[in-house]
Amino acid sequence: GEDVEQSLFLSVREGDSSVINCTYTDSSSTYLYWYKQEPGAGLQLLTYIFSNMDMKQDQRLTVLLNKKDKHLSLRIADTQTGDSAIYFCAPYGGDSSYKLIFGSGTRLLVRP
Amino acid sequence: EAGVAQSPRYKIIEKRQSVAFWCNPISGHATLYWYQQILGQGPKLLIQFQNNGVVDDSQLPKDRFSAERLKGVDSTLKIQPAKLEDSAVYLCASSGETWGSDTQYFGPGTRLTVL
Numbered sequence: 388g389e390d391v392e393q394s395l396f397l398s399v400r401e402g403d404s405s406v407i408n409c410t411y412t413d414s415s416s417t418y419l420y421w422y423k424q425e426p427g428a429g430l431q432l433l434t435y436i437f438s439n440m441d442m443k444q445d446q447r448l449t450v451l452l453n454k455k456d457k458h459l460s461l462r463i464a465d466t467q468t469g470d471s472a473i474y475f476c477a478p479y480g481g482d483s484s485y486k487l488i489f490g491s492g493t494r495l496l497v498r499p
Numbered sequence: 500e501a502g503v504a505q506s507p508r509y510k511i512i513e514k515r516q517s518v519a520f521w522c523n524p525i526s527g528h529a530t531l532y533w534y535q536q537i538l539g540q541g542p543k544l545l546i547q548f549q550n551n552g553v554v555d556d557s558q559l560p561k562d563r564f565s566a567e568r569l570k571g572v573d574s575t576l577k578i579q580p581a582k583l584e585d586s587a588v589y590l591c592a593s594s595g596e597t598w599g600s601d602t603q604y605f606g607p608g609t610r611l612t613v614l
Contacts, residue, residue, distance in 0.1 A: 391541075420602075429503075429590055429605040430542070475541055479601070486555065487603060489541030 389413040389478060391490035398496045405466045407493045409459040409476035417480030419452060420487065421461050424473045433461070433474075463495075471497045501525065503606035505591050511612045517579035520609045524572070524593030530554075531568055532603060533576050534590040542590055548574065578611075586613045 390412045399405045411419075417438050422430040436443045436450045436459070443450045449462040459476050473492040504523040512518050524531050529550050534542035545564065547555040550571040559566070563582070568574040578585055588610050592603040 418602075422605075427610075429505075429607045430592075432602065432604060435602065477541075486544055486547070487542075489543070491539065491541050 389416070389488040391476060391478065391488055393474075393476060393490040393493045395491065396494050396496070398498060399466050400498050401466060401468055403466055405463040405470070405495055405497075407461045407463075407474050407476075407495065409461075409490065411457050411459065411476070411478045411488075413478055413488075414454065414457055415480070416478035418478075419450075419459050420477045420479060421448075421450065422475045422477060424475065424492070426472075430475065438480075466495075466497050468497045468499060471495055503591055503593050503604055505589075505606040505609055507609060508607065509610050509612075511614065512581055513614050514583055515580040517577065518581055518611065519575050519577045520589050520591075520611075522574045522576070522591030522606060524574075524591070525595070525604055528593035528595040528604075529571070530594045530601065531574050532592040532594075533566055533574070534592065536588040536590055536608070538587070545576070581611075581613045583613050586611055 392410045420435040421433040423433050424430050434445045436452050447464045451460045473494050475489050475492045477487040477489050479487050506521050531548045533545045536542040545559045546566045548568040551568045566576045588608040590608045591606045594601045594603045
């Protein structure tokens with residue numbers, strides 16, 4: 388089945404850019420989502436990219452997809468303390484039978 | 500538009516007791532999901548409903564977990580009897596046909612502690 392890997396922790400200074408990386412195994416995934424989870428809260432949809440796109444920009448967020456290497460990244464420009472949270476990438480579709488498959492998430496800590 | 504509602508937000512029970520969680524999806528969303536999120540892990544799908552029918556329950560521990568979605572709107576997830584390893588956050592999500600994808604919107608979750 389689908390496997391999703393993310394680095395566990397990232398620390399950046401306020402105002403810097405953050406880059407969160409994700410690798411996955413199912414090359415037939417049709418959509419790839421990014422969700423944000425703040426402490427004690429559910430998952431908030433941030434953005435997504437369709438598998439035939441290389442890049443998507445949405446305000447401070449830039450998603451890059453390297454389909455050949457099955458690598459997805461989320462760049463947050465001008466990172467703020469309110470961006471501190473856990474970020475999950477979740478491929479959808481393909482061999483995972485149209486389920487979202489989550490990795491363990493990357494905890495982003497933004498230092499003032 | 501109101502989001503996905505869940506209750507209760509927190510529940511503490513002793514092992515072998517039973518517990519039930521409730522979810523009200525976004526209005527008009529036909530598909531409803533229950534996930535289990537153990538501390539330090541990503542959510543894992545337990546069951547998926549399309550209207551009031553089960554689409555996928557392959558990862559639901561059916562000896563102790565049950566779920567229903569009567570009338571294709573609200574849903575309840577029950578655990579009976581609970582075990583220590585059931586301590587987790589139970590997330591409900593719903594989806595409709597938006598952007599040509601089955602984008603899922605999550606509720607705030609119910610944090611279950613089994614003592």
